[in-house]
Amino acid sequence: MTSPNVAVIGPGAIGTTIAAALHQVGRTPRLYGRTARDQLELHAPGDHLVVPGPVQVKVTPDVTPVNLVFLAVKATQLEAAAPWLAALCRADTIVCVLQNGVEQETAVAEHARLGRVLPSVVWFPAQTRADGSVWLRAPARLTVPDTEPGRAVSEALAGSLCTVEAVADFRSLAWRKLMQNALAGLMALTGRRAGMFARADLAELGLVYLRECLAVARAEGADLGDEVPGEIIDTFRAYPADMGTSILADREAGRPLEWDVRNGVVLRRGRHHGIPTPVSEVVVPLLAATGEGPG
Numbered sequence: 004m005t006s007p008n009v010a011v012i013g014p015g016a017i018g019t020t021i022a023a024a025l026h027q028v029g030r031t032p033r034l035y036g037r038t039a040r041d042q043l044e045l046h047a048p049g050d051h052l053v054v055p056g057p058v059q060v061k062v063t064p065d066v067t068p069v070n071l072v073f074l075a076v077k078a079t080q081l082e083a084a085a086p087w088l089a090a091l092c093r094a095d096t097i098v099c100v101l102q103n104g105v106e107q108e109t110a111v112a113e114h115a116r117l118g119r120v121l122p123s124v125v126w127f128p129a130q131t132r133a134d135g136s137v138w139l140r141a142p143a144r145l146t147v148p149d150t151e152p153g154r155a156v157s158e159a160l161a162g163s164l165c166t167v168e169a170v171a172d173f174r175s176l177a178w179r180k181l182m183q184n185a186l187a188g189l190m191a192l193t194g195r196r197a198g199m200f201a202r203a204d205l206a207e208l209g210l211v212y213l214r215e216c217l218a219v220a221r222a223e224g225a226d227l228g229d230e231v232p233g234e235i236i237d238t239f240r241a242y243p244a245d246m247g248t249s250i251l252a253d254r255e256a257g258r259p260l261e262w263d264v265r266n267g268v269v270l271r272r273g274r275h276h277g278i279p280t281p282v283s284e285v286v287v288p289l290l291a292a293t294g295e296g297p298g
């Protein structure tokens with residue numbers, strides 16, 4: 004049965020995973036998206052879950068406020084999704100943002116005049132298949148701040164396929180994930196998957212880039228050690244060679260790229276702190292041009 008209290012906006016790769024997790028524990032969410040579907044389908048390790056729909060694509064008067072919204076559109080789609088937020092939020096609605104980046108709170112607050120915005124770190128890879136079903140490629144895991152809204156999200160997903168940890172030092176983990184995303188941006192430039200990091204020259208370039216990201220992350224208040232860049236490179240080298248990333252999926256589909264929230268932010272915050280970011284100076288304009296042209 005559809006829960007009147009929980010909604011997912013943007014039932015794509017991540018939104019479908021969270022919708023399936025909620026459905027598993029009896030909190031079947033209302034679904035709001037851009038492409039109409041009768042149901043959602045998730046292929047998880049050892050599990051196949053179907054979430055009853057429909058996915059509603061028009062804001063109608065029956066779209067009324069809920070207690071908890073999971074917002075899983077891309078950062079580039081926020082403005083277009085704003086009418087859903089306006090219809091689904093009242094002052095105490097928790098809006099859990101399932102997006103990459105470290106600027107979720109300010110970005111979403113610009114489009115959601117009501118509601119309490121809760122940032123999150125989405126650690127798991129999920130890919131949409133040609134038939135619209137979603138392939139969850141690793142255990143689903145979220146990190147949220149250890150606040151009252153964070154604990155509410157933890158409770159909503161308790162016992163589901165998605166584990167949630169609520170942490171005191173959210174900023175550090177958010178920057179660590181941002182570093183992973185910044186590195187994955189190189190895959191959108193080459194048009195290749197994680198296997199490319201088997202090349203020694205790319206692993207070396209990645210390490211230099213990640214050290215630059217680390218300097219900016221620390222200036223932003225993240226408590227991350229010198230070992231983090233090496234650990235991230237090792238993680239990428241251990242991925243299956245065909246592991247993608249959502250920004251590569253966007254490039255392959257000809258969609259706008261989240262280059263600014265994933266890579267541009269390092270350049271912008273680096274400039275703000277007076278930290279040299281020579282790799283970003285090259286990577287960011289190339290990614291921007293890859294996504295936006297002209298040409």
Ligand SMILES: NC(=O)C1=CN([C@@H]2O[C@H](COP(=O)(O)OP(=O)(O)OC[C@H]3O[C@@H](n4cnc5c(N)ncnc54)[C@H](OP(=O)(O)O)[C@@H]3O)[C@@H](O)[C@H]2O)C=CC1
Nearest residue numbers: 013014015016017036037038083084102103125128129249
């Ligand atoms: N995929 C992954 O492995 C990971 C992704 N992330 C982050 O999660 C966020 C979501 O990514 P992901 O799930 O991959 O993206 P998807 O493109 O798979 O999903 C986005 C969904 O939002 C829908 N949508 C687009 N515009 C609107 C709108 N105006 N109103 C309502 N719905 C809309 C899309 O519809 P349509 O089907 O028509 O495109 C799609 O279903 C991104 O910030 C990404 O960086 C984080 C970690 C891992």
Ligand SMILES: CC(C)(CO)C(=O)C(=O)O
Nearest residue numbers: 127128183184187248249
């Ligand atoms: C899967 C992962 C962690 C890789 O960067 C990701 O965040 C994404 O695809 O957007």
